[in-house]
Amino acid sequence: MSHSKDESSGAGNNGENPAHNGDAGTAARRGLSQLRRRLTYGLNVSSGIILAIAIVLVLNAMSFLHLREHYADATAGRPHVLSQQTRGVLGSLENDYQLVALIDPEDRDNHRRLELMGLFDAASERLSVEFIDPASQFEKHRQFERSLFEMFEAAVSPLHQSIEAGMAELEQAVERTPGVIDRLEQIKEDDLFRDEPAREEMTPSREALELREQVRAAIVRLRQLTSGSNSFVETRDDLTEALERPLPRYAELREDLVQHLRRARDEYDSLARQMRRALPRPSRAENAVADNARTLALVAEPIAAALERALSRLERAEPPGSYEQLLGMLAREDVVVLIGADRIRVVPFEPKPDDRDEGRRQSRAERADLQSTDEAHLIGALARLELLENRPMVVFISASGESPFGENPVTSYTNVARRLVSAGFEVQQWIPFVPGPGGEQRMPAPEPRDGQNAVWVLLPDLGGADAEAHMFETRMGDVLDHMRDRLARGDGAMVITRRHEPGVAEQLGDAPSAILRFLEPWGLSPRLQQTIYRERRSQGQAMNESVFIVDRWPVSLPISEAIQAQLARFGMPSPIELTEPDIHGVEHHELARVTGPDLRTDVGLQGQDPARARLDPATERDSYLIAAAAEARNGRVIAVAERFWATDRITTMGRDPGAPAGSESFPANAELFVNSVSWLAGVESLIAPSPMAMAVPRIGPVEDDARRNLRWALGAGLPGLILFAGTMTWWVRRRG
Numbered sequence: 166m167s168h169s170k171d172e173s174s175g176a177g178n179n180g181e182n183p184a185h186n187g188d189a190g191t192a193a194r195r196g197l198s199q200l201r202r203r204l205t206y207g208l209n210v211s212s213g214i215i216l217a218i219a220i221v222l223v224l225n226a227m228s229f230l231h232l233r234e235h236y237a238d239a240t241a242g243r244p245h246v247l248s249q250q251t252r253g254v255l256g257s258l259e260n261d262y263q264l265v266a267l268i269d270p271e272d273r274d275n276h277r278r279l280e281l282m283g284l285f286d287a288a289s290e291r292l293s294v295e296f297i298d299p300a301s302q303f304e305k306h307r308q309f310e311r312s313l314f315e316m317f318e319a320a321v322s323p324l325h326q327s328i329e330a331g332m333a334e335l336e337q338a339v340e341r342t343p344g345v346i347d348r349l350e351q352i353k354e355d356d357l358f359r360d361e362p363a364r365e366e367m368t369p370s371r372e373a374l375e376l377r378e379q380v381r382a383a384i385v386r387l388r389q390l391t392s393g394s395n396s397f398v399e400t401r402d403d404l405t406e407a408l409e410r411p412l413p414r415y416a417e418l419r420e421d422l423v424q425h426l427r428r429a430r431d432e433y434d435s436l437a438r439q440m441r442r443a444l445p446r447p448s449r450a451e452n453a454v455a456d457n458a459r460t461l462a463l464v465a466e467p468i469a470a471a472l473e474r475a476l477s478r479l480e481r482a483e484p485p486g487s488y489e490q491l492l493g494m495l496a497r498e499d500v501v502v503l504i505g506a507d508r509i510r511v512v513p514f515e516p517k518p519d520d521r522d523e524g525r526r527q528s529r530a531e532r533a534d535l536q537s538t539d540e541a542h543l544i545g546a547l548a549r550l551e552l553l554e555n556r557p558m559v560v561f562i563s564a565s566g567e568s569p570f571g572e573n574p575v576t577s578y579t580n581v582a583r584r585l586v587s588a589g590f591e592v593q594q595w596i597p598f599v600p601g602p603g604g605e606q607r608m609p610a611p612e613p614r615d616g617q618n619a620v621w622v623l624l625p626d627l628g629g630a631d632a633e634a635h636m637f638e639t640r641m642g643d644v645l646d647h648m649r650d651r652l653a654r655g656d657g658a659m660v661i662t663r664r665h666e667p668g669v670a671e672q673l674g675d676a677p678s679a680i681l682r683f684l685e686p687w688g689l690s691p692r693l694q695q696t697i698y699r700e701r702r703s704q705g706q707a708m709n710e711s712v713f714i715v716d717r718w719p720v721s722l723p724i725s726e727a728i729q730a731q732l733a734r735f736g737m738p739s740p741i742e743l744t745e746p747d748i749h750g751v752e753h754h755e756l757a758r759v760t761g762p763d764l765r766t767d768v769g770l771q772g773q774d775p776a777r778a779r780l781d782p783a784t785e786r787d788s789y790l791i792a793a794a795a796e797a798r799n800g801r802v803i804a805v806a807e808r809f810w811a812t813d814r815i816t817t818m819g820r821d822p823g824a825p826a827g828s829e830s831f832p833a834n835a836e837l838f839v840n841s842v843s844w845l846a847g848v849e850s851l852i853a854p855s856p857m858a859m860a861v862p863r864i865g866p867v868e869d870d871a872r873r874n875l876r877w878a879l880g881a882g883l884p885g886l887i888l889f890a891g892t893m894t895w896w897v898r899r900r901g
Contacts, residue, residue, distance in 0.1 A: 247284050249727065250851060251544045255289035257850040258551060263504040264294045264543075265309060267495070268514070271298075275499065278514060281540060282501075310411035313491070313502070316509060320485045324415050325408075327475075327482040331422050332404060334475035338429050338468050339397055342387050345436075345468075348461045349387070353380045355454050373451050376443045376458065383436050390429060397425045414492060415484040423479055430472035437465035501543060505550050512546045514539050545587035548851060557618040557846035558591045560611050564641055565626045569594055574813035578624070581811055581838045588839060588851055597644050610647055619656045620845040621648050623680075625663035625808040645683045652800035657845025660684060662691050663808040664739055684804055687795040688746030688753060691806040695766040696737050697759055697789050698780055709780065711737040713759040715833070722754045722794060723852040724840040733833035734815055735759065738791040738807035740766060750797050757792035757805075757837070764789060792837075794844070801845050811838040 247255075266282050268275045279296065286294035299306045357369050358377055369377070391398050400421065407418055440462035447455040494500060494511035503510045561569040561578060569578045582592045593611040600606075613619040623644070648658050662680060678693060698709040715733045718725035735757070743753050764787065765780035792805040809815055811834060819830030829835070843851040 247288055248540065248544075251285075251540060252288055253850045253852070254544050254548050254551075255285065255292065258289055258291040258547075260505055260551065261291050262293075262547065262550065263502075264292055265502045265504065266294070266296050266500075267299055267306070267502065268296065268499045269298050269300060270296060278499070278539060281543075285543070307411050313504075313509065314412050316504075316507070317485065317488045317491075321413075321415060321488055324419065324482040324484055325413075327479045328408060328415070328418055328422055331426055331475040331479045332401070332408075334471055335397055335422070335426055335429060336401070338433070338472055339391055341464075341468060342390055345461065345464060346384055346387050348457065348464070349380050349384050352454055352457050352461070353377060353384070355457075357450055357454055370444075370448065370451065372444055373447075373454060376439075376454065379439050379443075383432075383439070386432050387436075390432065397429070400425070412492060412495070416489055419479060419482070419484065423476065426472055426476040426479065430469055430476055433465045433469035433472065437462045437469055440465065503543075503546055503550055508550055510546045510550055512542050514542075541587065545589060548589035551589070555614065555617050556589055556591045557620065557848060558593060558611070558613050559585055559620045559622060559842055559846070560593045560595050562595045562597065562621060562623045562644060564597060564624070564644070566596060566599060568596065569624055574817065575809070577813045578811060580813045580816045581835050584835055584839045585842060588843070589848075590842070590846070607643075613656075618846045618848075619651060620659065620842050621651060621656060622659045622842070623648065623661065625661050641679050645679055649683065652802070655800060657801040657803075657842075657847075659803045659805070659841060659845060661808060661811065662693055662739065662804065662806045664693055664696055664737065684802070685744065686747040687797075687802045688744050688748075688751055689793055689795055689802065689804045690742045690744045691804055692740045692742065692766070693806070695739055695784075697740060697764060697766055697791070699761060700763040700765060700780060713738065713761075714831075715757055715759060717760065718757065718833075719755040722756065722844065723849055724754075724794070724837065724844050725756050727840055727852055728833045728836045731833035731836060732831050733757070733810070733837060734818070734831040735791060735807045735810050738789070738810075740789040741791060741793050741804060741806050743790070743793060746795065746797075748797050748799070751795050752797070754794040754796070755790055755792075756794055756803070756841070758788045758790050760788040762787070794841070803841050803845060810834055 264282065264285060266278065268278060270279060282294045282296065285292055297306050297309055357373060390396055404418060404421060407413060440458040443458040444451055444455040491509060491511060494513060495502075497513050499514040501512045501514070503512065559582075561582065563569045565576070567576060569576070570582055571577045571579075585592050595608070595610050597608055597610070598605050599608055623641075648656075652658055660680060660683065681690065681693070684690065696711060697713070698711050699713070701708055701710060713735050715735060716730060718728055718731075720726040720729075738759065764785065765782065766784040766789075767780055791807060792803070794801065794803045796802075805811075815831060816835040816838075817829060840852045843849065
């Protein structure tokens with residue numbers, strides 16, 4: 166029984182174990198399957214992450230190699246992209262140039278400048294860019310200065326030789342000075358000058374005593390040539406060292422050496438004359454002293470003559486102005502040296518903002534403007550180097566008798582003239598009529614060089630009264646004839662017109678205006694007796710406005726295409742009509758229009774207030790053309806029917822004194838003028854949005870505090886946000 170029970174019991178145990186083992190195996194397999202799924206999922210995710218990182222790295226590498234020059238910059242001043250004007254000039258370079266920036270790369274204010282240099286380097290194969298820190302790279306800086314000196318070596322060679330010859334002559338004079346002093350000592354110690362003469366006839370005369378005093382003084386002065394704080398012997402080593410520098414400061418060397426030569430020459434010349442005149446009738450006891458004095462004069466005279474020859478040669482050898490200008494520019498902090506095959510130009514960066522000023526934040530906000538100003542200076546200097554052999558000439562013609570570059574901002578064009586000089590133009594003025602003793606005198610026009618393009622800008626008589634406009638019109642006939650002759654040779658012309666008052670029209674009668682006779686053959690016909698107004702209601706009364714802000718520009722020419730979205734100001738303009746030209750093949754281009762509702766013109770408002778006068782409803786239009794261009798095979802002409810638009814009063818309006826260029830209220834006025842001159846001169850490569858135009862803020866400057874907060878937000882806030890989102894996702898799944 167027991168046996169069977171044991172068997173039965175064993176059988177029962179055996180019957181339970183298979184079921185239990187089956188459940189355990191299933192659980193084990195389930196756990197293994199879940200682990201496998203997790204591993205597979207983790208591997209897939211890891212592989213996806215690695216693949217995504219690899220793709221990002223490959224895309225970054227490809228973009229760096231092939232697309233690093235193609236990007237957008239929406240920051241204020243656009244410091245990370247060159248202007249179209251800059252790219253145009255760099256793309257049109259025909260010669261090779263070296264650009265060497267002498268700046269401290271560790272200075273945080275120079276970081277943007279380093280980036281700007283890098284953009285220049287990448288934009289043109291004709292440019293090689295190098296950075297030198299004069300403070301830390303001493304030997305490299307000296308080698309660079311030696312290379313600059315080699316370009317001026319021929320020009321400074323005569324002065325260098327004159328300095329060396331002057332130093333050698335002075336050296337010889339100094340070497341002979343101890344012997345001269347010994348001779349003077351012999352005269353001073355002669356028996357004639359004993360305190361107790363042996364005999365009565367040995368008593369020195371008054372002339373002999375005067376000679377002794379002269380000898381004593383001469384000994385003191387000659388010893389100062391060879392000893393003392395200001396002696397040549399002590400400064401000779403300094404002069405020699407300065408002459409051996411990579412870029413010797415010849416003007417300072419010359420001045421120092423001239424002073425030493427003049428001093429030595431004066432001493433020996435005075436000594437020779439004194440000894441020659443000493444004791445004209447000596448007594449028997451004074452014969453020896455007199456003979457020694459005359460012998461000493463024979464020694465001093467050739468020394469003085471040799472010093473005089475060296476001094477004259479040195480005074481005639483002037484240091485080259487270009488070399489001295491180079492030294493002066495290199496002495497400034499933070500400059501860029503542009504080097505061509507045979508030409509050099511140094512461009513200083515704009516002064517750094519001083520954070521200690523009261524307007525600290527304003528200075529920081531202007532850093533982007535400094536960037537655009539630096540770019541404008543660099544590209545202007547590069548353009549001048551490229552055009553140096555035959556730079557285009559711009560002639561400002563003033564019929565008022567006053568200089569167009571005066572101090573009165575209402576009549577001065579100094580601002581646009583400086584912009585033209587910066588762009589590489591040669592700027593001249595022509596005042597055809599000047600008052601003289603016998604009445605008004607005619608002055609000749611500037612004469613362009615052979616092959617030099619010229620642009621003639623006829624300015625309105627802004628200083629004269631309206632009644633004098635008739636005189637302006639009638640006497641400008643010869644000037645306009647000269648402009649016609651220059652246009653026939655391929656030059657360009659810009660005519661800025663002034664409104665004709667009704668009194669002027671009556672004076673002219675049926676005779677056409679001289680300006681109209683010049684422009685109408687080109688199909689340009691300004692209506693000089695009309696002014697454009699906009700009629701508006703103010704306190705129930707009709708008011709006329711004559712100041713217009715233009716921000717939309719035609720795109721038929723690069724002149725206006727390059728100033729899109731920029732603001733310009735025109736006051737009291739006249740309309741221009743495009744008519745059938747008399748010159749064959751003329752093509753017209755619109756440059757500027759005033760647009761808007763309720764535009765009308767007057768038809769002579771003599772004796773009325775223009776702001777309240779009734780305008781002619783028949784002249785109502787949606788827009789009026791106020792600036793236009795015409796081109797033909799024999800020249801180009803531009804007419805602008807507004808007299809003040811390019812004067813300093815308008816082109817500098819809104820810019821504080823000392824503020825960087827580009828901060829004007831109406832930057833398009835100066836841009837339109839400079840672009841028009843470039844087009845008339847045939848240098849279209851300079852016509853593009855300039856660095857000044859690109860300084861218009863899009864995203865305001867980011868201050869240091871805001872930049873610091875942004876870094877924390879990206880460096881800590883973004884990872885924290887991701888961690889929080891992951892934690893919340895895990896917690897939700899855990900609860901569900």
